[in-house]
Every structure is written in structure tokens, then in C-alpha cells.
Amino acid sequence: QQSLASEQQRLAADQQRMAAERQSQAAQADRLAAERAKAEADLARAAAEKASADAVAQQQLLAQQAAASKLAAEASERGRLTAEAEKQQLRDQIRQQLNSILETRESARGLIVNLSDVLFDFGKYTLRPGTREKLALVSGIILAHPGLRMEVEGHTDSVGSEDFNQKLSEQRANAVKDYFQENGVQGGNLSAKGFGKTQPVASNDNAQGRQKNRRVELVVSGDVIGTQQSTTTTQPTTVPAQQR
Known part of the structure; x- marks a missing residue:
């Protein structure tokens, strides 16, 4: 009887150990899942932040390009007007010379x-x-x-x-x-x-x-x-x- 009781105690201890191991494994799985979820959330947030930063950078680039194009157009127009004025001035000068x-x-x-x-x-x-x-x-x-x-x-x-x-x-x-x-x-x-x-x-x-x-x-x-x-x-x- 003493031997039977001792065996039962050993089995009970094994069951407790196995239950504890299962709990530990479950806890570890939960922790890993939480860490994975956090990592995915961090990646998603980083991707969103990068996308937002890229969008801002793209808008700034477009704004800079638009400003540069505007300046170039204004410079071109000033050049055209200057050239026309110079041509008109020369035309008036030649007309006066010929008319004399x-x-x-x-x-x-x-x-x-x-x-x-x-x-x-x-x-x-x-x-x-x-x-x-x-x-x-x-x-x-x-x-x-x-x-x-x-x-x-x-x-x-x-x-x-x-x-x-x-x-x-x-x-x-x-x-x-x-x-x-x-x-x-x-x-x-x-x-x-x-x-x-x-x-x-x-x-x-x-x-x-x-x-x-x-x-x-x-x-x-x-x-x-x-x-x-x-x-x-x-x-x-x-x-x-x-x-x-």
C-alpha cells in the first residue's frame, strides 16, 4: 500500500509538472504572439510615417518645381519683352535713319x-x-x-x-x-x-x-x-x- 501511495504521488507530481509546462508554453506563446503583434504594429506605424514623410517630401518637391517653373517662365517673359523692346527700339532707329x-x-x-x-x-x-x-x-x-x-x-x-x-x-x-x-x-x-x-x-x-x-x-x-x-x-x- 505504501508503494501504491508513493506511485500515485509521483503521478500526481508529473501531472502538475506537465500542467505547469503547458501553462508556461501557453504563456510563452501568448508573449510571442504579443511581441509579433507589437512588431507588426511598429512596422505598420513606421510604414505609415514613412508614407506620410514621402508624401510631404513629394509635395515639397512639386512646390519647388512649380516655383522654379514659375521663375523660369517669368524670366523667359522678361527676356521676350526685353528682346521685343530692343527690336522696336532698333526698328524706330532704322526708320528714322531711312526717313532722313x-x-x-x-x-x-x-x-x-x-x-x-x-x-x-x-x-x-x-x-x-x-x-x-x-x-x-x-x-x-x-x-x-x-x-x-x-x-x-x-x-x-x-x-x-x-x-x-x-x-x-x-x-x-x-x-x-x-x-x-x-x-x-x-x-x-x-x-x-x-x-x-x-x-x-x-x-x-x-x-x-x-x-x-x-x-x-x-x-x-x-x-x-x-x-x-x-x-x-x-x-x-x-x-x-x-x-x-
């Missing part, structure tokens, strides 16, 4: 320099000495500004045949162009065209009007004075048919 030699006016095509009919002999295209002197001065102005180009356009009144007037306008335009080239103006910056009697600026019914229509015009253009290359396809000035 020959009548010069503003137009969308550029500066229009007018060579009146009195600079040629009647019905001729030979340049008079006085005309050559004036054109030499114009050449000097053009040569001083390499970005300029000229289109020489010849016009006549309505007296005479259409073929005669067309040919005369071309001959006068080419005579002026050739003289400019002789004075050093590059051919690539020059062109010449005759319009005959197709673009009157006054009535052809009287001598005064016909004299105004007999002319050679120099169209001075170029980006340096804020005018792109002009074209010679301008529409004729409208003058009533009965006055031509």
Missing part, C-alpha cells in the same frame, strides 16, 4: 521706303545720280544690320500698255536691286519684283496721282526689327476702276 534719306513708313510687312518717280527719267529705268547717292546711304544702313533684308518692288501708272508697264516696273526694281548688290548688300538678302500698274496708291486720272503710282518701294524686314520675312504677294490697293 527717303520717305519711309511703317507697315505690317516691315518698313516701306518709297523711291518716287522723279528719281528716274520718264519711261526709263536708269538711276539718276541723285538716286544713286540716296541708295548708297540706304545700303550703308542695311549693311550695318546683317539681319535685315529688302524686297524691291516696282510700280507704274496706267499710261501705256500692260506689257510695257510690267516690264518697266521689273526693270526699275532690278536696277535698284543691282545697285544695292554693287554696294555690298548680299544677294540672299535681296529680291526684286515688278507689279506693273496693278497696285495703284492714287487715282490715275490726274498727273499728281499718276506720279504717286510711278514708284519703287523697298520693303525692309527681318527678325532683328521684329518683322518676319515679308512676301511679295500683297493685295493691290483698291482704287475705283473709273479713276485708274
Whole structure:
């Protein structure tokens, strides 16, 4: 009986030890689960904080880029306005210089320099000495500004045949162009065209009007004075048919 009691006590002790071990294991499992949950929470919080910091950094970067773009745009606009002002200033200067030699006016095509009919002999295209002197001065102005180009356009009144007037306008335009080239103006910056009697600026019914229509015009253009290359396809000035 004593041996049986001793065995029972040993079994009871083993059961208590096993129960204690199970409790210890359960407690350890709970602790590990808690630590894992805490670690996951810490990771999630760190990820959230990083995402928030990244978002703030991205916003700051975008704000900096926007500010830089704005400054660049403002600088570009100031540069554009300055360039335009400089071109206008140069345009005004050249117009005044040309106008001191020959009548010069503003137009969308550029500066229009007018060579009146009195600079040629009647019905001729030979340049008079006085005309050559004036054109030499114009050449000097053009040569001083390499970005300029000229289109020489010849016009006549309505007296005479259409073929005669067309040919005369071309001959006068080419005579002026050739003289400019002789004075050093590059051919690539020059062109010449005759319009005959197709673009009157006054009535052809009287001598005064016909004299105004007999002319050679120099169209001075170029980006340096804020005018792109002009074209010679301008529409004729409208003058009533009965006055031509």
C-alpha cells in the first residue's frame, strides 16, 4: 500500500509538472504572439510615417518645381519683352535713319521706303545720280544690320500698255536691286519684283496721282526689327476702276 501511495504521488507530481509546462508554453506563446503583434504594429506605424514623410517630401518637391517653373517662365517673359523692346527700339532707329534719306513708313510687312518717280527719267529705268547717292546711304544702313533684308518692288501708272508697264516696273526694281548688290548688300538678302500698274496708291486720272503710282518701294524686314520675312504677294490697293 505504501508503494501504491508513493506511485500515485509521483503521478500526481508529473501531472502538475506537465500542467505547469503547458501553462508556461501557453504563456510563452501568448508573449510571442504579443511581441509579433507589437512588431507588426511598429512596422505598420513606421510604414505609415514613412508614407506620410514621402508624401510631404513629394509635395515639397512639386512646390519647388512649380516655383522654379514659375521663375523660369517669368524670366523667359522678361527676356521676350526685353528682346521685343530692343527690336522696336532698333526698328524706330532704322526708320528714322531711312526717313532722313527717303520717305519711309511703317507697315505690317516691315518698313516701306518709297523711291518716287522723279528719281528716274520718264519711261526709263536708269538711276539718276541723285538716286544713286540716296541708295548708297540706304545700303550703308542695311549693311550695318546683317539681319535685315529688302524686297524691291516696282510700280507704274496706267499710261501705256500692260506689257510695257510690267516690264518697266521689273526693270526699275532690278536696277535698284543691282545697285544695292554693287554696294555690298548680299544677294540672299535681296529680291526684286515688278507689279506693273496693278497696285495703284492714287487715282490715275490726274498727273499728281499718276506720279504717286510711278514708284519703287523697298520693303525692309527681318527678325532683328521684329518683322518676319515679308512676301511679295500683297493685295493691290483698291482704287475705283473709273479713276485708274
